C-alpha cells in the first residue's frame with residue numbers, strides 16, 4: 001500500500017527516475033524507541049559501559065542476525081559511532097534526520113537484548129520473493145539490521161536519566177550504506193533482505209563476526225553476493241504517525257516512528 005503510493009508519486013513526477021533504477025531517490029528509515037515504565041535501578045551492564053564489550057556485543061548480535069539472513073558481517077565505523085554517541089546525548093525522542101540508516105532502542109538492560117528486539121521483528125516479515133513485505137513500521141529495524149548492502153555500523157548510548165522525560169539507556173545505531181530503500185515495487189527489498197537460512201546459526205563464526213570492532217571490511221558469510229544499494233540522495237523530511245505497542249505486562253512500550261523521505265513531504269500511513 002505504502003509502496004504503491006510511493007511508486008505512484010514517483011511515476012507521476014519522475015518517470016525517468018523509475019526507468020533508471022540507479023537514480024531512485026526515495027529512502028525510508030525507521031526509528032524504534034523502547035522504554036521501560038520504571039527507571040532501572042540495577043547497575044548498567046558492562047555491554048554498555050565497557051567500550052570493547054559494547055562494540056563486540058553490537059557486532060556479535062547484529063552479525064548473528066545477518067548471518068542467519070545470508071548477509072555479510074559488518075564492521076565498526078568510528079564516524080558513525082561518533083555521530084550516534086553525539087545524537088544519543090541529546091536524549092531526543094525522534095529520528096536524527098541524518099544521512100545513515102538508524103535504529104533506536106530505549107530501556108533495554110543490555111545491548112544484546114536491544115539488538116534482539118530489532119531482529120525479532122523478522123517474525124512479522126514476509127520473505128516472498130515476488131511480493132515481500134518491504135518497508136513497514138513494524139519490521140523496519142529488522143530489515144535495516146540484515147540489509148545486504150549495509151557494510152558498517154556505529155552506535156552510541158546515553159543514560160538519559162529523565163532528561164526530556166526519557167528514563168533508562170538510550171541506544172542509537174547508525175548504518176552505512178543505509179538500508180530500507182523504498183520504491184520500485186520493493187526491488188531493493190527483494191535484493192537486500194533474505195529469508196533465514198536453513199541451519200540457523202550453524203556455521204556462525206563469532207571471531208569473524210567481531211573482527212571488525214576496530215574497523216575493516218565486511219566479511220562474506222557465503223552463499224549470496226552482497227548487493228549494493230543506491231546511495232541515498234535524500235534524507236528524512238516527513239514524520240508518519242507513531243505506532244505504539246505495549247507488552248503483556250504493560251511494562252515495556254515500543255514506539256516506532258516512521259520517517260519517510262519523500263520528494264514532496266508525503267506522510268506514511
Ligand SMILES: *[C@@H]1O[C@H](CO)[C@@H](O)[C@H](O)[C@H]1NC(C)=O
Pocket residue numbers: 057060061064201204206
Ligand atoms: C555471540 O553470538 C553467538 C550467536 O548468537 C552467541 O552464541 C554467543 O554467545 C555470542 N557471544 C557473546 C560473547 O555474546
Ligand SMILES: *[C@@H]1O[C@H](CO)[C@@H](O)[C@H](O)[C@H]1NC(C)=O
Pocket residue numbers: 077078079080152176215216
Ligand atoms: C566510515 O563511514 C563514513 C561515513 O559513511 C565513511 O565516509 C568512511 O569512509 C567510513 N570509514 C571506514 C573506515 O569505513
